[in-house]
Amino acid sequence: xxxxxxxxxxxxxxxxxxxxxxxxxxxxxxxxxxxxxxxxxxxxxxxxxxxxxxxxxxxxxxxxxxxxxxxxxxxxxxxxxxxxxxxxxxxxxxxxxxxxxxxxxxxxxxxxxxxxxxxxxxxxxxxxxxxxxxxxxxxxxxxxxxxxxxxxxxxxxxxxxxxxxxxxxxxxxxxxxxxxxxxxxxxxxxxxxxxxxxxxxxxxxxxxxxxxxxxxxxxxxxxxxxxxxxxxxxxxxxxxxxxxxxxxxxxxxxxxxxxxxxxxxx
Amino acid sequence: xxxxxxxxxxxxxxxxxxxxxxxxxxxxxxxxxxxxxxxxxxxxxxxxxxxxxxxxxxxxxxxxxxxxxxxxxxxxxxxxxxxxxxxxxxxxxxxxxxxxxxxxxxxxxxxxxxxxxxxxxxxxxxxxxxxxxxxxxxxxxxxxxxxxxxxxxxxxxxxx
Ligand SMILES: Cc1cc2nc3c(=O)[nH]c(=O)nc-3n(C[C@H](O)[C@H](O)[C@H](O)COP(=O)(O)OP(=O)(O)OC[C@H]3O[C@@H](n4cnc5c(N)ncnc54)[C@H](O)[C@@H]3O)c2cc1C
Ligand code: FES
Ligand code: FES
Numbered sequence: 001x002x003x004x005x006x007x008x009x010x011x012x013x014x015x016x017x018x019x020x021x022x023x024x025x026x027x028x029x030x031x032x033x034x035x036x037x038x039x040x041x042x043x044x045x046x047x048x049x050x051x052x053x054x055x056x057x058x059x060x061x062x063x064x065x066x067x068x069x070x071x072x073x074x075x076x077x078x079x080x081x082x083x084x085x086x087x088x089x090x091x092x093x094x095x096x097x098x099x100x101x102x103x104x105x106x107x108x109x110x111x112x113x114x115x116x117x118x119x120x121x122x123x124x125x126x127x128x129x130x131x132x133x134x135x136x137x138x139x140x141x142x143x144x145x146x147x148x149x150x151x152x153x154x155x156x157x158x159x160x161x162x163x164x165x166x167x168x169x170x171x172x173x174x175x176x177x178x179x180x181x182x183x184x185x186x187x188x189x190x191x192x193x194x195x196x197x198x199x200x201x202x203x204x205x206x207x208x209x210x211x212x213x214x215x216x217x218x219x220x221x222x223x224x225x226x227x228x229x230x231x232x233x234x235x236x237x238x239x240x241x242x243x244x245x246x247x248x249x250x251x252x253x254x255x256x257x258x259x260x261x262x263x264x265x266x
Numbered sequence: 267x268x269x270x271x272x273x274x275x276x277x278x279x280x281x282x283x284x285x286x287x288x289x290x291x292x293x294x295x296x297x298x299x300x301x302x303x304x305x306x307x308x309x310x311x312x313x314x315x316x317x318x319x320x321x322x323x324x325x326x327x328x329x330x331x332x333x334x335x336x337x338x339x340x341x342x343x344x345x346x347x348x349x350x351x352x353x354x355x356x357x358x359x360x361x362x363x364x365x366x367x368x369x370x371x372x373x374x375x376x377x378x379x380x381x382x383x384x385x386x387x388x389x390x391x392x393x394x395x396x397x398x399x400x401x402x403x404x405x406x407x408x409x410x411x412x413x414x415x416x417x418x419x420x421x422x423x424x425x426x
Contacts (some may be wrong), residue, residue, distance in 0.1 A: 029326075030328065033310040
C-alpha cells in the first residue's frame with residue numbers, strides 16, 4: 001500500500017484535510033507503527049510544519065501547552081515542573097523525544113497517562129477552529145473530534161498535584177492504571193478535588209464519586225475512607241493482557257490510598 | 267508510487283534520496299542510503315535497536331517519517347568510530363563484553379551517546395533509565411551499564 005504524505009504550514013489547513021482516509025501525524029509513535037504494520041484505515045498522512053504547536057506558555061493561573069509539545073519538551077519546561085514525573089513515566093528517552101501531548105489525548109488504552117494528568121488539572125482543549133472543549137468531553141468522544149491546537153490546564157499550588165503510574169515493568173512499562181489528582185487545599189482540608197484514572201476504561205476518566213467523597217476531607221486514614229470505598233464507582237476497567245478488570249478494581253483503592261496519603265509527603 | 271526527494275545531513279555529510287510515501291527513516295537509511303548500522307527489531311518502538319540521534323536527540327528511526335527529517339541532522343552508529351579509532355563507548359563495550367549477538371548494540375550506543383552528551387556524570391540508575399527503551403536479550407544489561415559508566419569516566423578524563 002502506498003501512503004501519500006500531505007504537509008501543511010498551519011493546523012487550520014491540516015484540519016480541512018483530515019477525515020476519511022487522512023490521519024494526522026503528531027510525533028508518530030502510534031501512527032507510524034500503524035503504517036509500518038500495513039494499517040488499511042488510512043491512506044494519507046497529514047502533517048504540519050508549524051513549530052508554534054510546541055509552545056508552552058503560562059498565563060495567569062493557567063498554562064497553555066501546545067499539542068505538538070513532546071514529553072521531552074514538558075520535562076524541560078520550568079512552568080511544568082509538576083508534570084515532569086508524568087512525562088518521565090511515558091516510554092523510554094527516545095519515545096519521550098517523539099510522543100506529543102496532542103497524540104496522548106488520542107492514544108488508545110492502555111496509553112493516555114499524560115491525558116489522565118491533564119484531565120485532573122481541568123484541561124481544556126483548544127481546537128484548530130478556535131473552539132474550546134473540556135477534555136472530559138473530548139476524551140469521551142474522540143472519534144471525529146478534529147485537531148487539537150493546545151491544551152490549557154490549571155496551575156496547581158505546591159503539593160496540590162499528585163500522579164501515580166502502576167506498571168509491571170520498570171522504569172518503562174505501560175499502565176495497569178494511572179491516577180492523577182489535583183487536591184486544592186492539600187495538605188489541609190480538600191476543596192474542589194479533581195481525580196482521574198487512566199487505563200481504567202476506554203479513555204482516561206474522572207472519578208467523580210471519589211471527588212465528592214474528598215470534599216472537605218482531611219488527608220488521613222479516616223478522612224479518605226469514603227473516597228477509597230468509591231474508588232472505581234463509574235469506571236469501566238477492561239480485561240487486557242496486563243491485568244483483569246477484577247484485579248484493576250481490587251487494587252485501585254490501594255493505589256489511591258498511597259497517592260492520597262504517601263505521595264504528598266516530602 | 268509517490269516518491270519525494272529529501273535532503274538531510276547524515277553523519278556530517280549531505281544525503282539526498284527519494285523516499286516513498288509513509289516510508290520510515292530506518293528503511294530510508296538502510297535501503298535508500300546503505301547505512302546498515304541501525305537495525306530493525308520490531309518496527310513499533312518497543313526494542314530500540316533502530317535508535318538514531320536527530321539533531322542530537324535520541325529517536326526511533328522506525329517510527330520517524332523519513333520526510334520529516336528533511337533539513338535536519340541524523341547520526342547513526344556509523345558516525346562513532348573515527349577511521350581505525352573506536353569511540354570510547356565502543357571500546358568500553360568491547361572490553362566489557364557488553365555485546366554478545368550485537369543486535370541491540372547500535373541502538374544502545376546511540377542511546378548512551380545521547381545520555382552522556384546531556385549528563386556526563388550519570389549514576390548507575392541514570393544509565394539504566396537512559397537505556398530503558400532499548401531491549402537486550404543476551405547480556406542481562408549489567409555489562410552494558412558497566413561499559414557506559416566506564417566510557418563516561420574515560421570521556422571525562424579526555425575532556426579534562
Ligand atoms: C515503546 C512505546 C512506549 C509507550 N509508552 C507509553 C506510556 O507509557 N504511556 C502512554 O500514555 N503512552 C505510551 N506510548 C504511546 C504513545 O507514544 C503516546 O501516547 C504518545 O503521547 C502519542 O503521541 P504521538 O504524538 O506519538 O501520536 P501519533 O502517533 O502522532 O498520533 C496518535 C493519534 O493521535 C492523533 N493526533 C495526534 N496529534 C493530534 C492533534 N494535535 N489533534 C488531534 N489528533 C491528534 C493522531 O491522528 C493519531 O490518531 C508508548 C508508545 C511506544 C511506541
Ligand atoms: S525497530 Fe524501532 S524500536 Fe524496534
Ligand atoms: S547483545 Fe544480543 S540483544 Fe543485546
